[in-house]
Amino acid sequence: MAEQQMPLVLQVKPQDNVAIAVRDLPAGTMAAPGLRALQDIPQAHKIALRHIPQGSEVLRYGVVLGYARQDIPAGSWVNEHMLTLPESPALTELPYGTNLVPPQDLPDPTRTTWMGYRNRTGPAGTRNLLGIVTTVQCCAGVVKVAVERIRRELLPRYPHVDDVVAVTHPYGCGVAINAPMAKIPIRAVRNLVRHPNFGGEIMVIGLGCEKLTYDRLLEPEEINPENVLTLQDCHGHDAMMQAILDMADRKLQRLEQRRREELPLSELVIGMQCGGSDAFSGLTANPSAGYAADMLVKGGATVLFSEVTEVRDGVQFLAARCPDAHTRDRLVAEMQWYDDYLAAGGVDRDANPTPGNKKGGLANIVEKAMGSIAKSGTSPIVEVLSPAEKPTAHGLIYAATPASDIVCGPCQLASGIGLQVFMTGRGTPYGLDIAPVIKVCSRDEMKDFWFDMIDISAGGVATGRSTIAQVGHEIFDMILDVASGVRKPYSDQYGFHNDLCIFNPAPIT
Numbered sequence: 092m093a094e095q096q097m098p099l100v101l102q103v104k105p106q107d108n109v110a111i112a113v114r115d116l117p118a119g120t121m122a123a124p125g126l127r128a129l130q131d132i133p134q135a136h137k138i139a140l141r142h143i144p145q146g147s148e149v150l151r152y153g154v155v156l157g158y159a160r161q162d163i164p165a166g167s168w169v170n171e172h173m174l175t176l177p178e179s180p181a182l183t184e185l186p187y188g189t190n191l192v193p194p195q196d197l198p199d200p201t202r203t204t205w206m207g208y209r210n211r212t213g214p215a216g217t218r219n220l221l222g223i224v225t226t227v228q229c230c231a232g233v234v235k236v237a238v239e240r241i242r243r244e245l246l247p248r249y250p251h252v253d254d255v256v257a258v259t260h261p262y263g264c265g266v267a268i269n270a271p272m273a274k275i276p277i278r279a280v281r282n283l284v285r286h287p288n289f290g291g292e293i294m295v296i297g298l299g300c301e302k303l304t305y306d307r308l309l310e311p312e313e314i315n316p317e318n319v320l321t322l323q324d325c326h327g328h329d330a331m332m333q334a335i336l337d338m339a340d341r342k343l344q345r346l347e348q349r350r351r352e353e354l355p356l357s358e359l360v361i362g363m364q365c366g367g368s369d370a371f372s373g374l375t376a377n378p379s380a381g382y383a384a385d386m387l388v389k390g391g392a393t394v395l396f397s398e399v400t401e402v403r404d405g406v407q408f409l410a411a412r413c414p415d416a417h418t419r420d421r422l423v424a425e426m427q428w429y430d431d432y433l434a435a436g437g438v439d440r441d442a443n444p445t446p447g448n449k450k451g452g453l454a455n456i457v458e459k460a461m462g463s464i465a466k467s468g469t470s471p472i473v474e475v476l477s478p479a480e481k482p483t484a485h486g487l488i489y490a491a492t493p494a495s496d497i498v499c500g501p502c503q504l505a506s507g508i509g510l511q512v513f514m515t516g517r518g519t520p521y522g523l524d525i526a527p528v529i530k531v532c533s534r535d536e537m538k539d540f541w542f543d544m545i546d547i548s549a550g551g552v553a554t555g556r557s558t559i560a561q562v563g564h565e566i567f568d569m570i571l572d573v574a575s576g577v578r579k580p581y582s583d584q585y586g587f588h589n590d591l592c593i594f595n596p597a598p599i600t
């Protein structure tokens with residue numbers, strides 16, 4: 092596309108009455124034929140394409156973002172203060188199965204195998220890690236020090252083991268362990284112990300007086316000195332450290348035997364997440380990731396997407412992609428649970444957008460949700476999971492989690508993802524140590540600014556330099572390279588790894 096033909100505004104659907112600015116548009120700019128910017132319009136923000144009378148619909152993605160609080164003349168900057176939020180879609184009688192894209196219409200994967208670590212059960216690993224899981228935060232300091240010593244003193248003897256990871260978290264004690272919703276954090280820790288990247292080696296460190304006891308995490312036959320160590324049983328610091336190092340050494344000897352082998356895509360589970368989104372996210376990064384998701388699903392892989400508050404306003408589009416009433420009902424149940432959870436806290440889903448989202452042009456949660464859903468691609472939703480559950484099917488899976496990056500990450504890890512693809516508009520150094528995270532940004536300016544922290548820019552989709560399919564192929568290739576261990580995303584190169592914040596909707600005592 093020639094430079095002079097590059098559009099200054101991007102309209103998604105013909106019926107839309109707002110479009111977003113590809114770059115900063117100073118007042119007076121001819122934004123499109125017959126459309127002059129009436130005031131300065133920041134990049135990624137919305138411009139009114141025609142006169143929008145007070146009280147009428149403001150449309151983007153063909154969806155009502157809100158209702159105009161005042162008359163909005165054509166060429167105006169349309170920001171969050173000018174819209175009244177619509178009601179979220181009703182959860183009753185949502186039609187299902189009305190938009191089931193058949194497999195032949197999905198884009199073909201350009202590779203059908205990858206190199207991973209096969210496990211006795213469940214999906215394969217993308218890394219060969221020793222994971223040391225704490226039952227309770229009280230053990231975290233000890234385990235972090237022990238992990239540093241294991242890295243220094245033991246790991247050099249085990250060249251086939253990638254790393255050792257302290258799986259610490261805020262849960263475990265001082266909590267209402269028998270509250271109905273405690274099942275979520277308990278399930279999360281239980282499933283993290285068995286993460287595919289840990290190769291079936293169980294190493295759990297407890298304190299001795301906590302509420303999250305071994306029997307809540309492990310099977311009876313797994314509770315033995317090979318797998319669990321209780322700090323209150325250790326006689327002072329030196330004996331405590333030595334016991335952890337000895338236990339780690341035995342685990343490392345077994346992990347050292349693991350080798351990568353060529354595996355079908357059906358052995359791969361990945362997660363999609365976005366954070367620090369802007370109004371470009373739904374046009375460039377998320378649909379490109381969705382294209383890669385479609386390629387993976389067609390190849391037999393499992394792809395999770397999540398973040399309840401960011402799909403709630405598009406639930407009707409997701410229900411249409413559920414093949415049966417059962418899957419639709421599971422989807423509705425997760426949405427209803429979250430509606431009630433937010434209501435109990437005195438808020439609704441519009442508590443989600445951040446100041447950065449709004450600075451990036453997202454007016455409200457409806458606009459954010461329309462962009463967020465794009466990362467799921469187009470394939471049917473074959474299963475719906477509650478937070479931290481493990482999938483039982485291959486294909487596209489809706490795994491309900493909070494949208495918070497730092498909470499969604501551990502939930503998806505507990506569901507067994509071997510890799511996460513993370514889309515961002517504003518930029519975040521987010522990363523996970525249990526599974527690699529590939530960062531995809533929505534604008535070229537972001538990639539230019541964080542050139543050595545963002546892995547892929549989808550910004551060319553907005554400027555006409557590239558297409559969603561091209562960026563989708565680029566993401567797909569990087570997923571398989573990173574999963575196979577031949578490339579490292581930036582977050583792993585620098586060791587930018589976040590703490591694991593386990594989702595605990597149950598009371599703390």
Ligand code: CA
Pocket residue numbers: 364365366398494495496499
């Ligand atoms: Ca998020």
